[in-house]
């Protein structure tokens with residue numbers, strides 16, 4: 001019989017950092033609300049949730065790394081909304097944010113969750129910020145809880 005290790009969905013006693021981009025705040029504020037609500041509903045203490053606002057998604061990885069390295073948090077949740085415009089800027093922002101967030105987790109060993117919505121248009125972003133397709137902030141918080149609990153068991 002194999003030994004199974006898995007993260008449970010209790011945030012009790014776990015400490016969370018949330019890095020959220022102010023660009024497209026109409027969307028990112030909804031992602032943030034979803035994340036905080038989910039952490040609270042899974043018994044996270046409000047004193048154990050710290051939110052840092054950054055100008056845009058491109059700035060998320062730097063602040064996420066600083067928070068992950070601080071030894072103050074069991075997981076870092078990264079929230080943003082990158083919506084394609086009329087130039088290739090979208091591609092550069094998305095690439096750097098996704099690579100940067102992944103690198104923070106791997107380099108620090110702190111679960112760093114990619115909760116950045118990357119969409120072709122505003123409608124798709126709205127659908128993923130608490131409407132038709134759910135809330136990506138909620139999804140990111142759930143992943144953070146599971147990963148933080150799993151890592152403290154390994």
Ligand SMILES: Nc1c(NC[C@H](O)[C@H](O)[C@H](O)CO)[nH]c(=O)[nH]c1=O
Pocket residue numbers: 021023024055056057058059080081082083084093
């Ligand atoms: N177009 C979007 C941006 N662009 C701004 C960058 O993220 C960055 O702040 C700027 O290039 C300065 O370094 N940011 C988003 O979060 N979402 C967008 O749709």
Ligand SMILES: CC(=O)[C@@H](O)COP(=O)(O)O
Pocket residue numbers: 082083084085086087088089090091093
């Ligand atoms: C994702 C972006 O950077 C984008 O919103 C910027 O718009 P544009 O490509 O029209 O400059």
